[in-house]
Amino acid sequence: MYDHRKLGRELGIFDSDPLIGAGLPYWLPAGAAIRQALERYIADVERRAGYQQVYSPVLGKRELYEISGHWSKYSEDMYPPMDIGEEQLVLRPSLCPHHALMYRSRSHSYRELPLRMSEIGGMYRSELSGVLGGLTRVRAIQLNDGHIFCSLDQVAGEARAALDLINQAHHDMGISASRYLLSLPAEDARFGSPDSKYVGDADSWALAASLLRDVLDGAGIAYDEAPGEAAFYGPKIDIQIEDHAGRESTLSTIQIDFHQPERFDLEYIGADGNKHRPVMIHRSIIGSIERAVAHLIEVHGAAFPAWLAPVQLVVLPISSAEEKVASDVLRQAVALGIRAEIAYADEGTLNARIRENRHAPYQAVIGPREAAAHQLAIRERSGTKHPAAPIKEVLDRIAAEIR
Known part of the structure; x- marks a missing residue:
């Protein structure tokens, strides 16, 4: 595996600056392209799975996090409140309180459930x-x-569907989980008291853990139990990855929460006409964009899957005489949504430019013969070479393969 901290900077994916601050990297053009591709991918996956996408503010009043339990159980990992007039605002440590309020803002019938809400949003x-x-x-x-x-x-069906989405996303990204964890409360856990680590009651925790265990067992997935690793509001399935040094971290997660629906007084009208309390499932398919991209760099190096590659097609005119045709190819490729660049003839010999751009999924060589016939000869990253074919036909095929 590669060290993303070194390679990511060399590839122009991200960098940092002391004037911005530690732990606050910025995305360079190559990284922005990868990030945008991931965001488009996950938004499409979620839409097809019945999720409604939303946006919410990165700030919230301190009172919001007092209600959710974050202030009493998680404040050491939060930024201090900002005094704005008579209010105290906090940079949010998670999105779930905002989504709970969004749910509460409208009345809901049992016919609307399950209601699936998703967002790629900032947290701190x-x-x-x-x-x-x-x-x-x-x-x-x-x-x-x-x-x-x-x-x-x-609950069980929705948690299993979320697990299926996670596994599919990992497959599409070309990554593999190192292991699955069932993260549980500590073995000597106490629940509900002001000085305890966990909110709620023992019965709801046991039920949530049992449901998640059934999901993993039903999916035939081997897992380890991890006492003490649960969130403060509920147990969770954590899907782990390893970095280049063998260090483990969580990428994706599924959590069952009986606490926040109670705290925010969430309701729906059941088939019996009475009010009922919904259950809240937290799930993250690809985790944070930052950690996902870091892992993609470590797994793939510079050779990203075609749909994620910052530059998908490099056009290589053999000489300056073919550069006008190369520019036209670039224009057509970009119009089809292909991320393309030209490696101009004055940047080196053809072989040198091919080596320099070897990580691009596709290279299109244009010599006098191809320029005269308005054709492209494609070389794939794998080494496969294709005979020259009409420009539109070649670009349509590349766009289809990327899609």
Whole structure:
């Protein structure tokens, strides 16, 4: 595996500056292209799975996090409140309280459930400087977050569907989980008291853990139990990855929460005409964009899957005489949504330019013969070479393969 902290900077994916601050990397053009491709991908996956995408503010009043339980159980990892007039505003450490309020803003019938809400949104963690590094441990995070509001009898099916989405996304990204964890409360856990680590009651925790265990067992997935690793509001499935040094971290997660629906007084009208409390499932398909990209760099190096590659097609005119045709190819490629660049003849010999751009999924060589016939000869990253074919035909095929 590669070290993303070194390679990511060399590839122009991200960098940092002391004037911005530790744990606050910025995205360079290549990184922005990867990030945008991931965001488009996950938005499409979620839309097809019945999620409604939303946007919410990165700030909230301190009172919001007092209600959710974050202030009493998680404030050490939050930034201090900002005094604005008579209010105290806080950079949010998670998106779930905002989504709970969005659900509460409208009345809901059992016919609407499960209601699936998703967002790629910013959140902020007050990480100590000693643990920060590259894109894996940062202070400003773009999280692929989602919350499902459902009835109790829908929980297992929705959690299993979320697990299926996670596994499919990992496959499409070309990554593999190192292991699955069932993260549980500590073995000596106490629940509900002001000085305890966990909110709620023992019965709801046991039920949530049992439901998640059934999901993993039903999917035939081997997993380890991890006492003490649960969130303060509920147990969770954590899908782990390893970095180049063998260090493990969580990329994707599924959590069952009986606490916040109670705290925010969430309701739906059941088939019996009475009010009922929904269950809240937290799930993140690809985790934070930062950690996902860090892992993609470490797994793939510079050779990203075609749909994620910052530059998907490099056009190589053999000489300056073919550069006009190369510019036309670039224009057509960009119009088809292909991320393309030209490696001009004055940048080196053809062989040198081919080596320099070897990580691009596709290279299109244009010599006098191809220029005269308005054709492209494609070389794939794998080494496969294709005979020259009409420009439109070649570009349509590349766009289709990327899609």
